[in-house]
Amino acid sequence: MSVQFKDYYAILGVPRDAAAADIKKAFRKLARKHHPDVAKDKTSAEEKFKEINEAYEVLGDPEKRGKYDRLGMDWQHEGAFPPPGGGRGPQAHEFNFGGTGFSDFFEQYFGGGSRFGFPGGMQGAARGGGRQHRGNDIEGDILVTLDEAMHGSVRPVTLQITDPHTGQTRKQTFQVRIPPGVTHGKRIRVPGQGEPGSGGGEAGDLYLRVRHAAHPDFSTQGSDVFYELDIAPWEAVLGAELPVPTLDGLIKLRIPPGSENGQHLRVRGRGLPKGKTGERGDFHAVLNVRLPDKPSDEERALWEKLRAASRFNPRNQP
Numbered sequence: 551m552s553v554q555f556k557d558y559y560a561i562l563g564v565p566r567d568a569a570a571a572d573i574k575k576a577f578r579k580l581a582r583k584h585h586p587d588v589a590k591d592k593t594s595a596e597e598k599f600k601e602i603n604e605a606y607e608v609l610g611d612p613e614k615r616g617k618y619d620r621l622g623m624d625w626q627h628e629g630a631f632p633p634p635g636g637g638r639g640p641q642a643h644e645f646n647f648g649g650t651g652f653s654d655f656f657e658q659y660f661g662g663g664s665r666f667g668f669p670g671g672m673q674g675a676a677r678g679g680g681r682q683h684r685g686n687d688i689e690g691d692i693l694v695t696l697d698e699a700m701h702g703s704v705r706p707v708t709l710q711i712t713d714p715h716t717g718q719t720r721k722q723t724f725q726v727r728i729p730p731g732v733t734h735g736k737r738i739r740v741p742g743q744g745e746p747g748s749g750g751g752e753a754g755d756l757y758l759r760v761r762h763a764a765h766p767d768f769s770t771q772g773s774d775v776f777y778e779l780d781i782a783p784w785e786a787v788l789g790a791e792l793p794v795p796t797l798d799g800l801i802k803l804r805i806p807p808g809s810e811n812g813q814h815l816r817v818r819g820r821g822l823p824k825g826k827t828g829e830r831g832d833f834h835a836v837l838n839v840r841l842p843d844k845p846s847d848e849e850r851a852l853w854e855k856l857r858a859a860s861r862f863n864p865r866n867q868p
Contacts, residue, residue, distance in 0.1 A: 651693025
């Protein structure tokens with residue numbers, strides 16, 4: 551199978567030497583524009599959003615970005631990429647996924663795509679006198695949006711398996727249930743959808759490792775949701791009450807007087823669901839005190855007046 555190269559830098563519209571901060575900024579701008587919740591054309595926006603997420607999944611991770619840069623430099627040269635199947639040997643089946651939210655290129659070089667041996671391997675004597683072998687379990691990645699992680703969903707996934715001996719390809723499509731509250735890194739088991747067995751043995755299982763789609767506003771750690779809240783210096787000093795987006799919609803969040811840059815303000819029970827318990831993780835607003843880039847003459851005069859009147863010296867603080 552030929553794998554089409556993905557130019558992730560072009561997808562995000564950044565140069566190859568772009569700084570990590572510029573890559574993050576480009577992702578957020580594009581993700582807000584093409585997020586399915588705000589776009590008029592939901593179908594095309596969803597595909598574009600997945601493409602942007604895939605690019606950021608690689609370029610936003612220093613290790614993956616380094617690997618991509620090494621592959622990308624010579625991708626047109628013969629032998630630059632390992633053969634499909636991850637170089638698992640001539641006896642291995644080839645697996646290609648569809649509907650997981652990732653392209654073949656990502657699955658081949660940055661995804662799971664691993665095979666697991668079954669303990670013991672043998673399943674006893676087959677009826678025909680041979681030996682039954684259970685098929686290996688296989689693993690792939692599935693991109694899950696925070697909306698899906700919040701409410702759950704059912705997704706069609708296609709698995710294409712190519713037999714190394716006959717060259718025949720078998721394609722199977724099945725429904726995968728994404729439970730509410732599924733966390734990043736959790737594996738979803740799909741029984742019987744792994745490598746076919748031999749000698750009448752049963753098929754292995756498919757494990758899909760969840761990757762939360764990068765969101766322009768939120769990030770997650772377990773069941774907790776995090777949001778970077780930009781505030782003005784006077785809001786940090788004097789306090790404020792600001793509208794803040796959450797997965798449930800806007801809430802009013804009180805900024806206590808004397809708040810500091812990087813401080814976490816926690817709202818209990820506004821994160822992702824925790825299984826079937828009815829409990830939820832927490833929501834964290836992480837304060838980011840911003841300064842005006844180009845203060846006007848009037849603003850500058852006020853800052854100078856504050857400097858003259860204030861007895862505050864940050865270098866004398868404990």
